[in-house]
Amino acid sequence: MKKTKMVLGLSLVAISGLIFMAADHADAPAVTGNASDITDVYAFQGQDTNNMVFVVNTQGLLSPGATAAATFNENVMTELNIDNNGDNVEDLVIQAIKRGDKMYFFGPTAPGTTGATSTVKTTAASGSVAISAYGSTPITATENGMKFFAGPRDDPFFFDLGQFKSILGGTATGFNNPGTDTFAGTNVLATVIEVPKSMLGTSATISVWAETKKKI
Amino acid sequence: MKTNKYKIVAMSLLFSATFLISCNNDDDNNSVTPTLDFSGSYVLQDQMARPAINTVFIGSGAPKDAFNTTIPSAMGAAYQGVFQSRLMALNPGYTTNLLGLSAAAFTGVLATDVLGVAKSGPTSFYNGTQVLTGRALADDVIDVELILIFGGPDATANPGLTSDHVNANDKTFLTSFPYLASAW
Numbered sequence: 001m002k003k004t005k006m007v008l009g010l011s012l013v014a015i016s017g018l019i020f021m022a023a024d025h026a027d028a029p030a031v032t033g034n035a036s037d038i039t040d041v042y043a044f045q046g047q048d049t050n051n052m053v054f055v056v057n058t059q060g061l062l063s064p065g066a067t068a069a070a071t072f073n074e075n076v077m078t079e080l081n082i083d084n085n086g087d088n089v090e091d092l093v094i095q096a097i098k099r100g101d102k103m104y105f106f107g108p109t110a111p112g113t114t115g116a117t118s119t120v121k122t123t124a125a126s127g128s129v130a131i132s133a134y135g136s137t138p139i140t141a142t143e144n145g146m147k148f149f150a151g152p153r154d155d156p157f158f159f160d161l162g163q164f165k166s167i168l169g170g171t172a173t174g175f176n177n178p179g180t181d182t183f184a185g186t187n188v189l190a191t192v193i194e195v196p197k198s199m200l201g202t203s204a205t206i207s208v209w210a211e212t213k214k215k216i
Numbered sequence: 217m218k219t220n221k222y223k224i225v226a227m228s229l230l231f232s233a234t235f236l237i238s239c240n241n242d243d244d245n246n247s248v249t250p251t252l253d254f255s256g257s258y259v260l261q262d263q264m265a266r267p268a269i270n271t272v273f274i275g276s277g278a279p280k281d282a283f284n285t286t287i288p289s290a291m292g293a294a295y296q297g298v299f300q301s302r303l304m305a306l307n308p309g310y311t312t313n314l315l316g317l318s319a320a321a322f323t324g325v326l327a328t329d330v331l332g333v334a335k336s337g338p339t340s341f342y343n344g345t346q347v348l349t350g351r352a353l354a355d356d357v358i359d360v361e362l363i364l365i366f367g368g369p370d371a372t373a374n375p376g377l378t379s380d381h382v383n384a385n386d387k388t389f390l391t392s393f394p395y396l397a398s399a400w
Contacts, residue, residue, distance in 0.1 A: 024264045024268065024271060028270065030281040031261055036261035040264070042352065044352040045338060045339045047391060047392050047393070053395060055396065064399070081288075087289065088289040088291075099252050104254075114287075118258045119256070138394055147393045149393065153394070154400055156389065158382050158386065160382045173376060174375075176381065179380045179382040180382070181386055184386040187399040190396050192395065192396065206335060207265075207288075210263070
């Protein structure tokens, strides 16, 4: 009975048009398949535990054959937003934007204005790194105590999305064991930044989110 | 307005100058001097913190774009009710979850899409000890979310739906920067 109810619930969700793409890959029509599409965000303690690592991945589900042609866009800025007082408004931003064959980084610094519209904080330039080419050794840079990387990497996300779609569609009632990783063998364009925790304010915890912002 | 314009021009000049200085070594070749222009306004296109939030809880089409362009401080008021309806559609039997959260409380947390990160100690989405202290590459975030949505108060409800049985990435992560595995 319970199960029937749940399957019914799932079918209703499917009928109402919920298309599940995960984690955030191709999550919305305006960004799907372009440089603004964030697939995943990670924030974790670095190998040096005094540091925090931020990863923002974009342009998911790249097959090996499509990866070399995938590029960052000079009109799309990636912005990491950091709130350190719990009001869900950014107190610090770290910005990354491509010019030529390099990715340029700014911050952590207070944003000019908070919210949906930003300017690049050119007064807080923190470094740059050559964008790594597909198939070559990753190029990293260390400047101002921070580390930078930009380029194609394996998509670290894993999930049996296909089976979940079947469940939502009502053609399956549960996951398989073992499942099948829909994201196996696919790549993303990764931006990785490692920052001394001391540059992220004095709070014990922070709230983090990533945004892509396009030049108007 | 005019003042701002001048300020931006001045800032751009300053910044270009910095790069000119750093490129002095290029004087003896014909490479183009970088004249980097970072001016202009940049407007929100996509937003993300916790994995799969927009994809699971927001209806397809225009609502997904709307969620992506809502700033986190405005999300709670705009989306808690939407999330709760979606949660109850996914799992009509939902009472509470492993975190002891009611449907209203759970969706209240989820609707504001920010990722809590601890500044000291291990960082994990959930590892039995750490709860939402970050998101590490190897974290099985989907199982965590499935358990919280379908698993009931003790994670035992709907056993067919609480793990996708894909428990790790298809490539080994690096122990050092840039941490992500090489592309396929």
